[in-house]
Amino acid sequence: MERPQPTTFRYQEDDRGVATIRLDRPERLNALTFASYRELADTFRMLQHRPAVRAVVLTGTGRAFCSGGDALDIIQPLLAMDAVELLQFARLTGELILHMRQLRTPIVAALNGTTCGAGAVMAIAADFRVAATTAKIAFLFTKVGLSGADMGAGFLLPRLIGMGHATSLLMRGNFLAADEALRIGLYHEVVAESELMARATALARELADGPQVGLQMTKEMLNRELSMDLGSAIEAEAQAQALCMRDPDFREANRAFVEKRAPKFRREGGGA
Secondary structure, eight states: OOOOOOOSEEEEOOSSSEEEEEOGGGGTTTTTHHHHHHHHHHHHHHHHOOOTEEEEEEEEEETTTEEEEEIIIIIIIHHHHOHHHHHHHHHHHHHHHHHHOOOOOSSEEEEEEEEEEHHHHHHHSSSSSEEETTTTTTTTGGTTTSSSTTTTTHHHHHHHOOOHHHHHHHHHHHOOHHHHHHTTOOOSEEGEEEEGGHHHHHHHHHHTTSSSHHHHHHHHHHHHHOOOOHHHHHHHHHHHHHHHHSHHHHHHHHHHHHHTOOOOOOOOOOOO
């Protein structure tokens, strides 16, 4: 798969296998447009087939991670759309989140500031959330007369922080400060703004250097087991683990243990 070349945000890859997606409309608080929704969804779908990318960092430029849909580009046109067009748009926004979750490569969201609306849902669709102390977050859909359960937020958020906290955030739509988001488990880490990208990139590189089949299988099983009973989950994990045991990284990890050295996992994951 060729390297993505989006026009509505910045995309780069380093020599460690980390791709960085940077929303880059700081003058609009990195608000999304119809075009950027489409390109983001397509990019996350494409990365599924780009083995050179082993971890992704998603962030924004300026004082916001993402403020949701752009009031001029999206919100105003929505008022003139018919029912079919509105449903098509709502499905597009959900497609972005679905492709983020379906991407087996781990995603680290580096939350550099205001994170709300669609930006908040993108944050919880990532596998890790490293936030600056300035990163306040809100699922403010009800503030504009919409359902708080949007783009999969009603599915993802209770599973991250519990039904009680999720109900409050989705129904009230209030901003949550970084320290409180960390306390309830919504953020994994909170760091100084000056340290954010270094910490997020370090985490992404740690993941990129890890056993790719094992990490990818872990994400896939976390997704699958959301709808399983315990017995089904145990059986699915047994089958997944048997596949991982056939992967060369499993043998390398054992050899490294015996030789008392750090394992050297493959730079590109393959099928187990």
